[in-house]
Every structure is written in C-alpha cells, then in structure tokens.
Amino acid sequence: MHADIPGIARVTRRVTLPPQPVFDVSTASEFDHLLRMLPGRVQVLVESRIREVEEIRMQAFGPVEVLYQHAHVIYPIELTLDDMKVLDSVGQWRADGRLGLEGTLHRFGRLDTMGHTSLVTVRVAKAFVGLAEPLREWLSVAQDGLVIMGLPGSGKTALLRDCIRILGERLAGRLFVNDSSNEILGDGFQPHPITDWVSRVPIGDPTLQFEKLNQTVKNFQPRWMVVDEVSSPGDARAIAYARSRGARAVMTWHAGSLRSAYQEKDERTLWPLIQRNEDGITGPPVASLGILVRGRGEYVIFENLEECFDEVAHDRLPPGVQVSVAQGSRWGHREQALTG
Structure with missing residues (x-):
C-alpha cells in the first residue's frame, strides 16, 4: 500500500526516477x-x-x-x-x-x-528542454486534453513549454498556442524558438483572451489548443466551446489540488471545464489527463480526470500516480552537453 498525499491524492503507484538530463537552451x-x-x-x-x-x-x-x-x-x-x-x-x-x-x-x-x-x-525565464521527459509515458498517449495545475511559482509554465515540445512531435501545426500574457513563447512579433513546430496566437493582454480563443476556433479549426492561465469564467467558456468543436485543450490552472479547483465558489472560474454546477458534476471534464506540479521534479498524475472529479465530488481522495525525479546539483547548458 502507498501512503496518501493528504488533501491531494490516494497514491495508486509511485514512480521514482534518478536525475534526468535537463538542458537550458x-x-x-x-x-x-x-x-x-x-x-x-x-x-x-x-x-x-x-x-x-x-x-x-x-x-x-x-x-x-x-x-x-x-x-x-x-x-x-x-x-x-x-x-x-x-x-x-x-x-x-x-x-x-x-x-x-x-x-x-x-x-x-x-x-x-x-x-x-x-x-x-x-x-528570469529559461528555455528548459527535458523537464517533461519523465512524463512522456503519459503525454504520448494523451488523446483528450491535458491540465497542468499547481500553485503560483511552482513551475507550471516551464513544464508546459516542454510538454508542448513533446506534443508537437506528433501534432505539429495542428497545435495552436494561445499565449495569454505572451509568457509561453515570449513577447513581441517573433516567438522564442524553443517550440518551432506549433502555431502561435499572440494575445498579450489577458482581457482579450476570450475573443482570441473564439477567433482561433472559428477561423483555424485547431486540433489542439494551448491556454496558459485560465483566469476567468469567460476563458473557461471559450475552451468548453472549443471542445464542443473538436479541439482538445492543454491548459494551466492555478490550483493546488483537484479539491481546491472543484470547491472554488467565488469566481467559479473552472466550473465550465470541470462541468459542474451548484448541484455537482454535470458531465465529463474537458480534459482527461491531469498533472499536478508540487515542486521541481515532484508531480502527481491523474490518469482519468472524470473518475478523479467524481471521487472529489463524493469527498474522497482522487487516485493518482506520484512521480518523483531526483534533482541534480544544477541544470546543464546545451553548450556544455555538446562539448562535454
């Protein structure tokens, strides 16, 4: 039996990995x-x-x-x-x-x-390659949307960039990045070269995100959409609309657990994505896979978000896979990796 992570997950499997190569490019x-x-x-x-x-x-x-x-x-x-x-x-x-x-x-x-x-x-952001490699097992089979969640400063956006790299290997131009604050691929007209296989929709001003999301869905019919910082009910409704048009979503949520996302009742920002109302769950969430970032190299994988939110709705801990990646002394630079 694996010990529970209080307030977060009932651990069904524990994966412990040695330090993985992560390069700052x-x-x-x-x-x-x-x-x-x-x-x-x-x-x-x-x-x-x-x-x-x-x-x-x-x-x-x-x-x-x-x-x-x-x-x-x-x-x-x-x-x-x-x-x-x-x-x-x-x-x-x-x-x-x-x-x-x-x-x-x-x-x-x-x-x-x-x-x-x-x-x-x-x-001070770095372009890390390799952060998401320990999660490739799950990313390679993600077919119905992905949520990366965690508290502010936990490393969600850095992980998201590398997840985009891995997803882009099979989705390429069908993956559209809606960059709400231009933090994923950088500010300005020219994107950062870290993810050069995807289509970028620069937004810059989060208040324009709802409009830009709808334009992307209607004009380009994306297969997958990336949204960093779902920060308003309007964003959530636009993503739910995109899902109804066949677009899967890769998104980040500010939430320290599935329970906190489910129970948030002030703004109800995530309710359209969880598919719940005052009475509880009304349908499956708009994504099937969840990754909780607890810290550098510490993750909980929720392999079936529909099942997990059903458990949360009944006041039970959701099942999750705990992934721990041992940390080396410091990140490597690409130049060091190539020259030894």
Missing part, C-alpha cells in the same frame, strides 16, 4: 538583453550569476531581492526613483502591468504609485 543574448534593461546597480549584483537567477524584485527606497535556484538573497542597497526610471524605458507596459522582452521568455511586472514606478518584479 537559452542563449547568452537573451540574458544580455535582460541585463541591459536593469538599473546599473542591479546589473552588477546579478550579471555573474544571471543563469541561476529566477526572480528579481526591485522597490523604490527599498532593497533588491533576488531569488536564485537555491537561495533567496536580500541586498542592502536602496534604489532611488532615478534607478526605477530606468525601468520605465523597458518597453510598452500593458494594462495588466506586464511586459516581456522580444526574443526572450523573460517577463516584467510593474506597480505604479502616483505616476512613478514603485515596484518591479522580473521573472
């Missing part, structure tokens, strides 16, 4: 571009270890916080308004306070206070 120019956008005093803090940086937080009259792969460092320097003004020239900020750098996967988030940039967070 991001180019040096992507990081150089990012460094040029930062205030000079922040550049010197991170440039020597930029490939290890996951997030940079800069606040006016506050310290600089940097989240590295294995450390959270607070640098005791105070940024001035002049430092923060450098960030105003990064690009055209969208209404949701976000922007990306064309040709990269990096993302900036901004808070404006009384007409001044007061807080900026930079997600």
Whole structure:
C-alpha cells in the first residue's frame, strides 16, 4: 500500500526516477538583453550569476531581492526613483502591468504609485528542454486534453513549454498556442524558438483572451489548443466551446489540488471545464489527463480526470500516480552537453 498525499491524492503507484538530463537552451543574448534593461546597480549584483537567477524584485527606497535556484538573497542597497526610471524605458507596459522582452521568455511586472514606478518584479525565464521527459509515458498517449495545475511559482509554465515540445512531435501545426500574457513563447512579433513546430496566437493582454480563443476556433479549426492561465469564467467558456468543436485543450490552472479547483465558489472560474454546477458534476471534464506540479521534479498524475472529479465530488481522495525525479546539483547548458 502507498501512503496518501493528504488533501491531494490516494497514491495508486509511485514512480521514482534518478536525475534526468535537463538542458537550458537559452542563449547568452537573451540574458544580455535582460541585463541591459536593469538599473546599473542591479546589473552588477546579478550579471555573474544571471543563469541561476529566477526572480528579481526591485522597490523604490527599498532593497533588491533576488531569488536564485537555491537561495533567496536580500541586498542592502536602496534604489532611488532615478534607478526605477530606468525601468520605465523597458518597453510598452500593458494594462495588466506586464511586459516581456522580444526574443526572450523573460517577463516584467510593474506597480505604479502616483505616476512613478514603485515596484518591479522580473521573472528570469529559461528555455528548459527535458523537464517533461519523465512524463512522456503519459503525454504520448494523451488523446483528450491535458491540465497542468499547481500553485503560483511552482513551475507550471516551464513544464508546459516542454510538454508542448513533446506534443508537437506528433501534432505539429495542428497545435495552436494561445499565449495569454505572451509568457509561453515570449513577447513581441517573433516567438522564442524553443517550440518551432506549433502555431502561435499572440494575445498579450489577458482581457482579450476570450475573443482570441473564439477567433482561433472559428477561423483555424485547431486540433489542439494551448491556454496558459485560465483566469476567468469567460476563458473557461471559450475552451468548453472549443471542445464542443473538436479541439482538445492543454491548459494551466492555478490550483493546488483537484479539491481546491472543484470547491472554488467565488469566481467559479473552472466550473465550465470541470462541468459542474451548484448541484455537482454535470458531465465529463474537458480534459482527461491531469498533472499536478508540487515542486521541481515532484508531480502527481491523474490518469482519468472524470473518475478523479467524481471521487472529489463524493469527498474522497482522487487516485493518482506520484512521480518523483531526483534533482541534480544544477541544470546543464546545451553548450556544455555538446562539448562535454
């Protein structure tokens, strides 16, 4: 018997794997571009270890916080308004306070206070190849949609990119990526080359996602659609509509468990995808396979979401396969892998 994961799953099988090769195929120019956008005093803090940086937080009259792969460092320097003004020239900020750098996967988030940039967070994104390889067993047979779920910052989008790579091997141009915040394939007109077998629908502004999803379904008849961050009931209805027209969905949900997705009653964002109402389940969900990201290399696979949500509806733990991938000391770069 396998031990349950409290509040998450009744473990039916446990898969433990040794460290798997994961390569960062991001180019040096992507990081150089990012460094040029930062205030000079922040550049010197991170440039020597930029490939290890996951997030940079800069606040006016506050310290600089940097989240590295294995450390959270607070640098005791105070940024001035002049430092923060450098960030105003990064690009055209969208209404949701976000922007990306064309040709990269990096993302900036901004808070404006009384007409001044007061807080900026930079997600330093890498193009990882190999993250999803331990899940190929399930991805290779996924025929009726896929949900990747997890809490914010758990690595859903990074995993999604590599899942797209694997799915693209058999779906190619029939797989359409609807990039709500342009985080999957990057901002700007030219997508990041990490997934070059798919069709991209840049959206940029999440408020336009419902309209763009409907346009994609009506005009291009996709076989599969990718949607990052299902964030409104409108998004969910558009995906459910696409499913009724024969398009399978690959999507990410902000949820730490199937139970939390099922029980969420404020916005009811995911209800059209779960197919439930006030009385309970009304039909099968719009995807058959679920992957819960619990942390780096820690996953729970829900092989039959219809069965799983039925268990949740009856207040029972859903059956799941626990996958644990041992982590090496650090990610490899493609150049290192090729040259030894």
